[in-house]
Amino acid sequence: MRRSGLVRHLYVHLPFCAHRCGYCDFVTVVGRRGEHAAYVDALLTEFEQERWRLAEGVETAFLGGGTPTFTETAALERILSSLPVVEELTVEANPETVTPALAALLGAHGVNRVSLGAQSFRPRLLEVLERVAGPDDVRRAVHTLRDAGFDNISLDLVYGIPGQSASDLEADLADALALEPEHLSCYELEAKPGTRFTHAHGEELQRQAEAMEGYFEQVVETLTGAGYRWYETANFCRGGGGDNGRELRARHNLGIWRGHDYLGVGIGAVSTLGGERRRNLPSLGRYVAALAGGESPPRELEVLDAETRAVELLMLGLRLDEPLRLGGLEPVVDGGALARLVERHLVERVAGGIRLSPRGRLLGGAVTAELLSA
Amino acid sequence: MDQSRIRNFSIIAHIDHGKSTLADRVLQLTETVSEREMRDQLLDSMELERERGITIKAQAVRVQWKGHELNLIDTPGHVDFTYEVSRSLQACEGALLVVDAAQGIEAQTLANAYLAIENDLEIVPVVNKVDLPSADPDGTAAEVCELLGGSPEDVVRISAKTGLNVEQVLDAIVERIPPPDGAVDAPPRALVFDSSYDQYRGVIAFVRVVDGTLPTGAALRAMATGTDFEAEELGFMAPGRMPVETLGAGEVGYVVTGLKDVSRLRVGDTLTLRKGGATTPLPGYKDVKPMVFAGLFPSDSDDYPELRDALERLKLNDGALFYEPETSQALGFGFRCGFLGLLHMEIVRERLEREFDLDLLVTAPTVAYQVKERNGEWLEVHNPAEMPREVDEVQEPYVRAQVIVPKDYVGSAMELCTERRGRFDHMEYLSESRVLLTYDLPLGEIVIDFYDQLKSRTRGYASFDYDLAGFRDGDVTRVDVLVAGEQVDALSLIVHRDAAYERGKLLVERLREEIPRQMFDVAIQAAIGSRVIARETVKAKRKDVLAKCYGGDITRKRKLLEKQKKGKKRMKQVAGVEVPQEAFLAVLNLDGEKRK
Numbered sequence: 023m024r025r026s027g028l029v030r031h032l033y034v035h036l037p038f039c040a041h042r043c044g045y046c047d048f049v050t051v052v053g054r055r056g057e058h059a060a061y062v063d064a065l066l067t068e069f070e071q072e073r074w075r076l077a078e079g080v081e082t083a084f085l086g087g088g089t090p091t092f093t094e095t096a097a098l099e100r101i102l103s104s105l106p107v108v109e110e111l112t113v114e115a116n117p118e119t120v121t122p123a124l125a126a127l128l129g130a131h132g133v134n135r136v137s138l139g140a141q142s143f144r145p146r147l148l149e150v151l152e153r154v155a156g157p158d159d160v161r162r163a164v165h166t167l168r169d170a171g172f173d174n175i176s177l178d179l180v181y182g183i184p185g186q187s188a189s190d191l192e193a194d195l196a197d198a199l200a201l202e203p204e205h206l207s208c209y210e211l212e213a214k215p216g217t218r219f220t221h222a223h224g225e226e227l228q229r230q231a232e233a234m235e236g237y238f239e240q241v242v243e244t245l246t247g248a249g250y251r252w253y254e255t256a257n258f259c260r261g262g263g264g265d266n267g268r269e270l271r272a273r274h275n276l277g278i279w280r281g282h283d284y285l286g287v288g289i290g291a292v293s294t295l296g297g298e299r300r301r302n303l304p305s306l307g308r309y310v311a312a313l314a315g316g317e318s319p320p321r322e323l324e325v326l327d328a329e330t331r332a333v334e335l336l337m338l339g340l341r342l343d344e345p346l347r348l349g350g351l352e353p354v355v356d357g358g359a360l361a362r363l364v365e366r367h368l369v370e371r372v373a374g375g376i377r378l379s380p381r382g383r384l385l386g387g388a389v390t391a392e393l394l395s396a
Numbered sequence: 397m398d399q400s401r402i403r404n405f406s407i408i409a410h411i412d413h414g415k416s417t418l419a420d421r422v423l424q425l426t427e428t429v430s431e432r433e434m435r436d437q438l439l440d441s442m443e444l445e446r447e448r449g450i451t452i453k454a455q456a457v458r459v460q461w462k463g464h465e466l467n468l469i470d471t472p473g474h475v476d477f478t479y480e481v482s483r484s485l486q487a488c489e490g491a492l493l494v495v496d497a498a499q500g501i502e503a504q505t506l507a508n509a510y511l512a513i514e515n516d517l518e519i520v521p522v523v524n525k526v527d528l529p530s531a532d533p534d535g536t537a538a539e540v541c542e543l544l545g546g547s548p549e550d551v552v553r554i555s556a557k558t559g560l561n562v563e564q565v566l567d568a569i570v571e572r573i574p575p576p577d578g579a580v581d582a583p584p585r586a587l588v589f590d591s592s593y594d595q596y597r598g599v600i601a602f603v604r605v606v607d608g609t610l611p612t613g614a615a616l617r618a619m620a621t622g623t624d625f626e627a628e629e630l631g632f633m634a635p636g637r638m639p640v641e642t643l644g645a646g647e648v649g650y651v652v653t654g655l656k657d658v659s660r661l662r663v664g665d666t667l668t669l670r671k672g673g674a675t676t677p678l679p680g681y682k683d684v685k686p687m688v689f690a691g692l693f694p695s696d697s698d699d700y701p702e703l704r705d706a707l708e709r710l711k712l713n714d715g716a717l718f719y720e721p722e723t724s725q726a727l728g729f730g731f732r733c734g735f736l737g738l739l740h741m742e743i744v745r746e747r748l749e750r751e752f753d754l755d756l757l758v759t760a761p762t763v764a765y766q767v768k769e770r771n772g773e774w775l776e777v778h779n780p781a782e783m784p785r786e787v788d789e790v791q792e793p794y795v796r797a798q799v800i801v802p803k804d805y806v807g808s809a810m811e812l813c814t815e816r817r818g819r820f821d822h823m824e825y826l827s828e829s830r831v832l833l834t835y836d837l838p839l840g841e842i843v844i845d846f847y848d849q850l851k852s853r854t855r856g857y858a859s860f861d862y863d864l865a866g867f868r869d870g871d872v873t874r875v876d877v878l879v880a881g882e883q884v885d886a887l888s889l890i891v892h893r894d895a896a897y898e899r900g901k902l903l904v905e906r907l908r909e910e911i912p913r914q915m916f917d918v919a920i921q922a923a924i925g926s927r928v929i930a931r932e933t934v935k936a937k938r939k940d941v942l943a944k945c946y947g948g949d950i951t952r953k954r955k956l957l958e959k960q961k962k963g964k965k966r967m968k969q970v971a972g973v974e975v976p977q978e979a980f981l982a983v984l985n986l987d988g989e990k991r992k
Binding site for chain 2: 033048207208209210212235236238239255256275278279284286290291292294299324330333334337338341362366368383384385386387388389390391392394396
């Protein structure tokens with residue numbers, strides 16, 4: 023019997039979706055109702071193989087997808103029952119899948135945080151994104167979860183959608199705030215070259231680029247104005263004492279941004295384990311076959327040397343509103359650049375390290391690139 | 397060989413009018429090379445020359461025709477090499493003037509023809525490409541005769557391509573071009589009209605013996621430079637090297653000198669014996685000075701040693717190339733290079749990039765200014781950043797320019813010359829439809845973009861040539877560019893005072909387009925001394941961050957970040973502003989922008 027490991031964060035990937043949205047770049051599998059059970063068998067086998075890496079007290083687990091709540095109920099239930107007891111257990115859900123029965127199932131298995139993919143409240147924009155749920159589905163889902171006692175709900179919003187005006191965004195933010203979520207994740211739509219979405223909307227996005235440049239600022243101003251804490255580049259939570267000091271940041275992701283190790287299981291799942299990052303290959307068939315034969319799933323490996331880890335700590339740490347300790351990062355930080363950035367009020371020296379100023383955070387990519395030594 | 401049976405000639409022609417093809421036919425017809433050996437355009441040996449259809453370095457080939465020894469001295473075909481052309485012509489008694497029957501005479505051809513006439517050469521006019529459907533042999537012959545005198549019946553009409561009438565050209569050379577008449581028994585004097593560098597044998601001089609005889613092994617002296625060497629080998633080209641014991645009066649050939657540096661043996665110099673040699677050199681030697689200057693910087697500063705080595709090697713074969721180290725705050729370590737003219741600069745740049753595989757940043761060309769400082773001392777300024785802010789007097793180089801245009805475009809060509817501070821001299825009708833304009837122009841006004849503008853305003857019909865015409869007073873001023881309050885040396889320009897405001901304004905506008913938005917507002921200013929004459933602002937970016945970053949895509953995000961970092965490395969840092977290399981070229985097409 024191997025002694026228990028140190029990993030405190032667990033990620034479980036459930037790839038199934040009813041439909042693949044045009045902009046999505048996650049590992050997803052559409053339909054295949056008949057394969058859910060087999061996949062979950064394989065996933066649980068992998069979990070058993072890797073379980074020894076987990077610490078005794080696992081802090082967080084996160085069920086992501088895909089649409090985890092699209093997974094057949096029986097299969098989903100088997101997973102939920104197999105998970106260790108954790109402090110924060112998050113499940114991602116699409117609004118149209120949230121029923122009272124599902125909410126009850128999640129609650130019964132210790133899920134204490136639900137992340138809902140709302141994306142927008144404009145039907146026209148939801149159509150562009152090829153989302154199944156309409157605005158009312160989002161509202162109904164939130165109410166259903168509230169009725170079932172969930173007190174930590176996160177909404178995902180997307181901005182920079184082709185055809186989205188500044189007033190569309192204003193309305194989306196207002197609609198989201200009206201639901202009083204504990205947490206909001208707001209992403210700029212990323213049109214990756216070569217994707218179906220970019221093919222369809224790339225030119226429109228190019229035309230809008232200048233107009234949309236202010237959207238990020240608009241999001242930050244609106245949400246912080248409504249009392250939310252902008253604790254990570256794209257993430258906001260209620261807080262500041264109004265919730266009896268409850269931690270409403272996404273603790274799972276917070277661990278990752280702080281550079282902690284994490285274990286991922288399922289197709290496409292990534293783990294970072296000390297000096298190694300590995301990624302399960304995305305093929306469902308090969309994954310199921312390998313684990314059915316008692317093998318490890320096919321994986322890509324990447325060795326992370328000390329310098330690479332330091333670059334990542336810098337890159338991730340500067341996304342947060344808490345100070346980043348520079349101790350140990352000296353080899354990858356350009357001291358001259360740091361001084362210049364401080365002078366330009368993009369970086370602030372604070373007790374315990376450095377952090378980006380509000381404007382520095384809007385320019386976080388450029389600031390980090392500047393800060394990295396050549 | 398008895399001088400009466402020697403004929404020395406060169407071929408004057410515009411690019412593409414068929415000089416090289418005619419030379420090839422001559423080599424074939426005289427059986428100097430066999431069909432099998434024949435390569436098209438054999439005389440142009442450098443790759444670049446072949447590709448651009450121009451001859452950069454002259455060479456000399458000896459052929460036999462009906463009991464005569466004919467030396468064809470090939471001349472460089474471009475304005476920048478006027479001095480080299482004049483030395484080549486001095487080595488001849490006659491010249492073939494080759495004109496395309498469909499194109500008519502061009503400015504460049506005319507300039508060289510005048511040069512030949514000034515050197516008292518017998519001109520044999522040849523109209524080429526008479527086989528083309530668009531050819532107008534009679535009209536072209538008439539135009540040539542109007543310009544140079546003579547009778548249209550004396551114009552030889554050929555097709556170098558098909559070989560039609562090429563033997564008539566050879567006969568005309570023998571009949572019409574006079575033989576040399578040097579003093580056979582005098583101490584030897586030989587004119588150096590070209591040189592090249594052979595990595596095994598050192599500098600090889602191409603010479604025309606004017607008086608006396610050069611023997612192999614003789615101790616020789618180049619009279620102007622005072623360089624001494626032994627004539628390790630003498631010979632002539634046919635077209636490979638054919639060694640001989642002696643080169644006599646009137647003959648053309650080569651001398652293997654063993655010298656390791658071409659700059660020690662200059663074109664135009666006179667070779668004689670070290671002991672018992674001539675006392676008076678042949679006339680006409682000039683120390684040619686580069687007139688056009690530009691900074692050459694490696695795009696990647698790590699390539700500096702390679703650039704230095706490449707320039708050293710080019711210099712071996714190009715005595716006119718000048719270079720010295722230059723350090724720019726903006727561009728780092730490089731060289732300030734001097735060229736005879738724009739084509740020379742273009743050729744050097746292309747050879748560096750192509751033969752030496754270098755990625756270069758070339759700053760805007762400038763000319764040599766003579767500057768009198770407040771303390772009364774004169775200095776020569778090759779670099780705008782070195783122009784003193786306070787000057788007493790500035791002299792700038794002028795050229796006498798000849799522009800040939802179809803008469804419908806006279807207005808456009810004159811307008812351009814006027815904009816460029818040209819002073820009209822005169823206008824002649826070459827034929828009913830073509831006009832020759834003569835202008836005095838400041839060289840500084842034509843080094844950037846003049847020829848392109850001339851071409852585009854005349855639908856490509858204009859041809860252009862110039863001769864240096866000395867220095868004149870110039871009311872010029874230095875315009876500096878400041879990026880984020882810091883002066884960028886590589887962007888300074890010297891312009892006429894009246895144009896300073898407009899140029900400065902255009903330059904900062906172009907820079908605003910070229911400099912990407914940064915994390916802060918960047919002011920771009922043009923200034924004369926401390927007075928700002930134009931200003932633009934590159935607005936700060938409002939957002940530059942990847943929205944989403946979770947456990948699954950840290951590697952990809954890190955790679956994007958590293959790519960962003962690498963992109964920054966290619967930029968030049970000026971006052972903390974990342975300036976792309978392209979921005980340094982903005983000054984090169986100010987007019988393109990303005991007249992778009």
